[in-house]
Amino acid sequence: MRIGIFFGGTSREREISFAGGRTVFDNLDKGLFQPVPIFVDSQGHFILLDWQYLYKGTIRDFYPPVAALPATRHPWQVYLESLGELSPEALTELIGHVGRQVEASELPKLMDFAFLALHGPGGEDGAIQGLLEWVGIPYSGSGILPSAFGIDKIAQKKLLKATGLPTPDFYVLTAADWATADPDALLSMLGRELGLPLVLKAPRQGSSIGISIVREEDPAVFSAAVDRALFRRTLTKAEWAKLDEEGQRAWVRQLADIREGIALPVTLNGGPAINHPEALLEALATAFEQADNVLIQSTTGETQVLIESFVAGREFSCIVVEDANGAPLALPPTEIVKGTEVFDYRAKYLPGLARKVTPIDLPEADIERIRQEAQNMFATFGFEVYARLDGFIQADGTIFLNDPNTTSGMLPASFFFHQAAEIGLNPSQFLTYIIRTSLNARRRNGMKPVQLGAALATLDAGIRSRQQVQDDRIRVAVIMGGYSSERHISVESGRNIYEKLSSSVKYRPVPVFLAGNSEEFRLYELPINVMLKDNADDIREKIEHAEAGEASHPVLARIRQEASGITGTYAGQPVAAPRRISFEELAERVDEVFIALHGRPGEDGALQQQLEKFGLPYNGSGAASSAVTINKFETNRRLREAGLRVADHRMAQRLEWAADPERFYQELENQFGYPFIAKPADDGCSSAVKKIKNRAELAAFSEQIFRRDEPLLVGPAEVLHLGFKEEFPQKDAFLVETLIGPDGAAKFLEITGGLLTSYDAQGQLQIEVFEASEALATGEVLSLEEKFLAGEGQNITPARYAQDPAERQRISDEVKRVLRQVAEILHIEGYARIDAFVRVRQSGAIEVLIIEVNSLPGMTPATCIFHQTALAGYTPYQFIDRILDFGKARQEKATTIS
Known part of the structure; x- marks a missing residue:
């Protein structure tokens, strides 16, 4: 059965949808289904996507393609809407770089079923469901009407009130009313009617976008929360003037962020739409020549704000599915244990920042009441197939359900898969269940009963067949x-x-x-x-x-x-x-x-x-090579001895620090000079990698990494600006390196390059080096989020060494030559990732400075090694298959020799 996977979309949740679509693509049972990737861009075009682009870290890494971006003074990564209005010919050419545009009428020729991994407006609101009904394609999840209810928080509140289901008291504020309101008087009234704290929400958004909590009767805080929900912001001339040029660019970049900012296009004081961040930067400079305040408003913002009474209680999420007979069945509810007030975008999608406790730690009777309430809401709203229902249970046992989602997030550890696993379904099996149940729901509602009956019979026969085949994998x-x-x-x-x-x-x-x-x-x-x-x-x-x-x-x-x-x-x-x-x-x-x-x-x-x-055969390098590459100091020493470029470096020992901290600091300052890099010698994933700019930061880093007890030291953590739950290991030594910079080069960039090894017919080791990715850090060093959080990292693959194709290839060949040399010197086998800086001098000379080698690089869904292997023609599965085949061949070779 051909399964069209719809992902991406027009909403502010498009990056999580993109990552979820990839999860569905990878997890569909290949013995039953053929995935067809339909990427929906931010203007709603359907694109039959070339498979390799599925494995980019973010949408902006490939679409719009680099070739379509206008020339600007500053580097920006933008979505399609920032290119302004395009002619049909220009749009067709642009889409041609990544796939082929598909009209709605063509969809039935490409697929037998549509799996919807879209979120928010355009995905969960009944719109795409209606289009698919029109062209006669069965789809996953709920139908048009329950989807429309599921996206609209205000309609949900009214329906809950009307049916007597418990829900916090609420007030709806329109943008028109807000324009003439007195913030002091309105806040005072809300305090009397609803009580403080207040929760302000954008009514048609998900992933906690546009949500604020107002705890005190502070009109300024309240006004900012209203603006956040309406996706607008007031900027004063004084605030803008305080920022230097880099600060202004960072401010615009944050404002344009689809999750944390208000997103582009925007208007300034109600003027014409501004699409591109460069144009916004210039427009703000001009605006402040004539005004002291500028109202910046998203053209795709909201017109209402939902204001609710704050619910003090334990937060949970519950997936409800249809059982084998079509009745609602609540899976075990999960408690969300978070470290911040709001279960926000970052906490939802970055591993380790929040905990999911399943089932919620409550008496059995309370868990059953949560399940019953969730099943009642599922039935009341007419949801079909599955839904995710969030809520709170208060100390007195009162249960409030809110924000039902007809399309749950589909990252590997999302509630969707997490709770299904508790009844014994792995992701592949759960997706099969969703497809089969959705086919039945569409047929039940009158869509093509004869054809869908036949499709169900064929699928059921395939499922039975898969179970009966002996598993000799x-x-x-x-x-x-x-x-x-x-x-x-x-x-x-x-x-x-x-x-x-x-x-x-x-x-x-x-x-x-x-x-x-x-x-x-x-x-x-x-x-x-x-x-x-x-x-x-x-x-x-x-x-x-x-x-x-x-x-x-x-x-x-x-x-x-x-x-x-x-x-x-x-x-x-x-x-x-x-x-x-x-x-x-x-x-x-x-x-x-x-x-x-x-x-x-x-x-x-x-x-x-x-x-x-x-x-036992295994992946990656052998024991001896691994023992070297784990140690960044030893790796650099060996590469330097072989004539390769590495940063000046030394190990800073706890014993030296403990004996005489002042002398310890002075020696490092004398040898390296600020700023320099400090990091553990044998940890990766950006763990505790810091740019040290002064004595205070050096002392804080030393105290933190040399601490004896497990908890982080509060003072040093503040000096180093450590984020919530940021990991910082305890070590007896750390590595200090010269900060590598452009040093006058005409071109300077940070890259990470992957490689794969195999044996030729004569049994000789062959090394395939892939096109490297250019890593773009928004801060001082690449963060954990930029490396591994879906939609966060900025990796350009292949790296942009030069605009001229011949010159770009010349530089790329030299980089690959050096990376291959690194692999040979360190006896790397299997696969690896090598991080480096590249300088291209005005004379054309190329310098490759090695940072570190990862013999078992991260293999998360969004990691850039999959972007590189895709360019070489390997799907992620094929790459993994090659890695495993090499491990087996190496073991067989070792056995033969012995």
């Missing part, structure tokens, strides 16, 4: 987790590898979590529900509970029984507890291993030695 243990500051990203990588393999016809992955310490590795085989916990710490907690003999939660047992009609049809793996296994048992259970660990343990050779003892 290659068994691969995917080892993830660990105990370092990179453990959460390791879990993301491991899950991605698991999901790529589980939807294939060649491999059967077995998720394994590594715990313990450097003296003892402990391996645990994970059931799917534990693997899909939110982060490594949650997984470890579940393992500890299992080892303590704690039984499964009785509510989970009851829900699994209620869901047996679903799982009996779709699930291939029963839910069980984590189970500790030895390396010997691992060798009996699997044919090979994919190590998805980062830093220590994993990249240091210790785990590789254990696997070699039992003859």
